[in-house]
Amino acid sequence: MALDAQTDLAELRRRLAEAEDTLRAIREGEVDALVVRGEAADEVFTLEGDTASYRSFMEAMEPGAAALDGSGRVLYLNSTLRELLNSPGDEPAGKPFVDLLEPAARAVIETLLGDAGNGRRSGNLQLPGDDADLYFLVSVAPLKIGTISGYAVTFAEVTQRVRAEAAEQSERAARAVIASANEAVIVCDRDGTITHANAAAAALSDSELVGRPFAEAVPLTFPDTTGLVQADDFVAMAIAGTPVQGIEAVATKASPVKDCLVSAAPLRVVGEQVSGCVVTLVDLTQRKAAEKHQLLLMRELDHRVKNTLALVQSISSRTLMNEDTLEGFHKAFNGRLRALAATHSLLSENSWTDMTAHDVVVAELAPFVPADSSRLALRDLEEQITPRAAIALGLIIHELATNAVKYGSLAVQAGTVEVSRVSMPTPDRHALQLEWRERGGPTVQPPQRKGFGHTLITRSMQHSQHGGAELLFEPDGLVCRISIPGDDVAKMHG
Amino acid sequence: MTDQGSQTEKPRRLVLYTAGQTPKSLAAIANLERICSEHMPGKYEIEVVDLRQNPKLAREHSIVAIPTLVRELPIPIRKIIGDLSDEQKVLVSLKIEGE
Numbered sequence: 252m253a254l255d256a257q258t259d260l261a262e263l264r265r266r267l268a269e270a271e272d273t274l275r276a277i278r279e280g281e282v283d284a285l286v287v288r289g290e291a292a293d294e295v296f297t298l299e300g301d302t303a304s305y306r307s308f309m310e311a312m313e314p315g316a317a318a319l320d321g322s323g324r325v326l327y328l329n330s331t332l333r334e335l336l337n338s339p340g341d342e343p344a345g346k347p348f349v350d351l352l353e354p355a356a357r358a359v360i361e362t363l364l365g366d367a368g369n370g371r372r373s374g375n376l377q378l379p380g381d382d383a384d385l386y387f388l389v390s391v392a393p394l395k396i397g398t399i400s401g402y403a404v405t406f407a408e409v410t411q412r413v414r415a416e417a418a419e420q421s422e423r424a425a426r427a428v429i430a431s432a433n434e435a436v437i438v439c440d441r442d443g444t445i446t447h448a449n450a451a452a453a454a455l456s457d458s459e460l461v462g463r464p465f466a467e468a469v470p471l472t473f474p475d476t477t478g479l480v481q482a483d484d485f486v487a488m489a490i491a492g493t494p495v496q497g498i499e500a501v502a503t504k505a506s507p508v509k510d511c512l513v514s515a516a517p518l519r520v521v522g523e524q525v526s527g528c529v530v531t532l533v534d535l536t537q538r539k540a541a542e543k544h545q546l547l548l549m550r551e552l553d554h555r556v557k558n559t560l561a562l563v564q565s566i567s568s569r570t571l572m573n574e575d576t577l578e579g580f581h582k583a584f585n586g587r588l589r590a591l592a593a594t595h596s597l598l599s600e601n602s603w604t605d606m607t608a609h610d611v612v613v614a615e616l617a618p619f620v621p622a623d624s625s626r627l628a629l630r631d632l633e634e635q636i637t638p639r640a641a642i643a644l645g646l647i648i649h650e651l652a653t654n655a656v657k658y659g660s661l662a663v664q665a666g667t668v669e670v671s672r673v674s675m676p677t678p679d680r681h682a683l684q685l686e687w688r689e690r691g692g693p694t695v696q697p698p699q700r701k702g703f704g705h706t707l708i709t710r711s712m713q714h715s716q717h718g719g720a721e722l723l724f725e726p727d728g729l730v731c732r733i734s735i736p737g738d739d740v741a742k743m744h745g
Numbered sequence: 746m747t748d749q750g751s752q753t754e755k756p757r758r759l760v761l762y763t764a765g766q767t768p769k770s771l772a773a774i775a776n777l778e779r780i781c782s783e784h785m786p787g788k789y790e791i792e793v794v795d796l797r798q799n800p801k802l803a804r805e806h807s808i809v810a811i812p813t814l815v816r817e818l819p820i821p822i823r824k825i826i827g828d829l830s831d832e833q834k835v836l837v838s839l840k841i842e843g844e
Contacts, residue, residue: 269824272824272826273809273810273826276810276826276827277810281769281810281826281827281828282769282810282811282812282813282826282827282828283764283767283768283769283770283811284764284767284769284770284796284797284810284811284812285809285810285811286796286800286803286808286809286810286811292800292801293796293800293801293803293804294800295764295765295796295797295800295803295811297764297765297767320768320771320772322772322830324768324771324772324775325771326766326768326771327766344766344771345766345771345772345774345775346775396768399768399769401768
């Protein structure tokens with residue numbers, strides 16, 4: 252009996268401990284359901300609140316939603332989120348929520364769950380969709396269900412917004428690219444109507460471009476294609492899928508009219524389908540002008556070489572006729588060639604543009620008397636003259652200087668030469684008149700015969716009606732009056 | 746839910762009483778699976794009894810609060826009430842003398 256009593260006592264103690272443990276567990280919220288013995292049968296009552304109603308609420312929500320317990324385990328997923336996470340067959344309840352996610356999404360959710368104790372947290376993540384990734388704004392907030400503290404997680408899909416933003420950004424980028432291009436860029440739709448045009452394109456037309464057919468808005472002529480190609484032809488070709496490259500055209504409505512290099516390419520925005528075309532027009536005006544200039548220079552060079560050769564030939568034969576000895580010929584001929592070369596050097600330094608009379612005189616006198624010498628006075632010689640006049644003036648000054656060194660004022664120590672601009676009555680009011688005047692040399696006697704030097708001086712400027720030079724043998728010193736025709740003064744002369 | 750290990754050693758027989766998918770029930774299932782597979786692989790059998798489906802099974806072990814884990818074997822029977830989140834307490838209760 253004593254043993255039975257002990258056993259009973261132990262059993263009673265065990266029951267008491269169990270009852271106390273049950274009460275403690277209920278009080279401390281370690282359980283969330285109780286079995287209640289009814290009259291007919293036992294019934295289970297849950298302490299977590301009305302689960303059915305929060306679940307039906309979650310099902311009614313449009314976004315994907317999850318209820319998690321405090322350790323991140325799934326209490327419930329609505330069907331939207333189950334489909335998104337591709338786990339309709341698996342029973343997700345009780346599993347850690349992050350185990351249902353791809354690594355990238357998992358990292359986002361883990362961070363949000365870590366922070367959500369302090370209130371609602373949101374983040375963005377991507378989930379793989381049928382065709383492309385879907386974008387979600389995920390929000391995690393603390394949640395209390397009955398005695399349970401957990402988290403409410405919602406997945407609001409923002410794919411359309413993200414795509415619209417991306418499209419808008421790419422549209423902006425495309426517009427910026429078109430606007431920043433140096434070339435004229437015109438975009439047409441499938442009907443050949445202009446949808447976009449940049450500033451360079453606007454300059455090719457006298458009116459608004461957008462909304463008008465290309466060929467009408469930017470009329471082009473194609474000088475090299477015998478009229479067979481028209482602007483709407485190559486736009487149609489590009490829209491049909493064939494690129495057209497590098498056709499030379501003239502934009503007739505541009506102001507001023509412009510030479511252009513036109514290309515057109517099909518515009519493919521999505522996949523292979525052509526949704527229009529892109530026409531670019533490169534301004535060739537400068538290149539054309541450069542080509543014309545170069546051609547002009549080539550012709551000019553040709554012309555000048557021929558002229559120079561003829562001049563050299565003439566100087567050579569005339570010098571030969573007027574010199575008695577080979578030595579005399581050699582000296583005179585070389586002197587004249589040097590004179591020609593000096594002017595040519597000047598011309599080449601100036602790229603065959605106008606130069607001042609002063610430069611020519613200084614260059615030709617350099618072998619005889621330096622420009623800064625007190626024996627030389629140069630006045631008002633800054634007028635620009637053409638290359639043609641420069642060559643003639645060079646030869647004249649050379650002959651005058653040679654003569655002055657031999658017989659005139661430069662032959663004696665005290666003699667001087669003055670070259671200055673003078674005013675004389677002339678029918679050519681633009682003519683530049685220069686005077687060479689020697690002083691302090693031996694008394695001048697008119698020559699017995701006129702040598703080639705004389706002829707060269709008087710004839711050199713006679714390429715024009717009002718050009719010329721005359722020699723005056725004044726006793727105090729030789730005077731030469733040179734008239735450079737107005738055509739050769741102060742303007743470019745081809 | 747059953748994992749029978751070596752035949753020479755008698756496995757623990759564990760019965761977990763749950764009430765559908767209440768949070769504590771879900772947590773208790775997950776915790777029990779984790780503890781058993783980590784600490785006594787191959788040496789346990791688990792039976793999960795959903796009292797919401799079948800309330801009268803509560804009588805067998807006089808279950809009042811859910812979740813409750815019952816160690817049926819080896820005897821004596823032990824009960825652990827709650828979601829089994831206190832791993833040390835669970836291990837102590839499941840411990841067999843001499844192990």
